[in-house]
Amino acid sequence: MKITEAYGKLTIDGFEFYGQMEENKFCPTCKANLGYYDDYDAYFCPSCNQWTETTCKDPDCKYCPNRPEQPLPSK
Template sequence: MDDKLRFLLDPKNRKARKPSIMNYKEGEKGLYLLAKRQVIEWTDVHSYCHTCLSPLAFHDAFDASYCTECDEWREEICADLHCEYCKNRPAKPSDRKQR
């Protein structure tokens, strides 16, 4: 193959013949994300890591979600310096095992 890129543009007169994005079959309605050989419903994307797309875990003692793959918290520490959950939260989720 040569080093040229070729783009095939769809003519405007075919636009009416394309299926609408709203023409779903029953049971297929909604938006999905395909990641790591999984189909994730759009409404559940918030429960997956935005970096590696692994499912997030939740730590009750610190009232925060975290990614075990990235070893990072996915929730900010709150502004209250006396918060019982945030004041003792370690920098990384894996550091909690050492306490």
């Protein structure tokens, strides 16, 4: 997995989005560093391709209703 970060954007295996890698937050499953996805205001594990937090129940939330099942496109 190739991860680069520049100018407020993360690129993971060619998929680019606004976010950053977190140095002090780790996946509870595999212990990899977590990423933060700005568009969904949520942390995720790039290795497991899973969100680390559930969506909220707020009907007016601008982040959760559009959040995909997985943070990164399937290969």
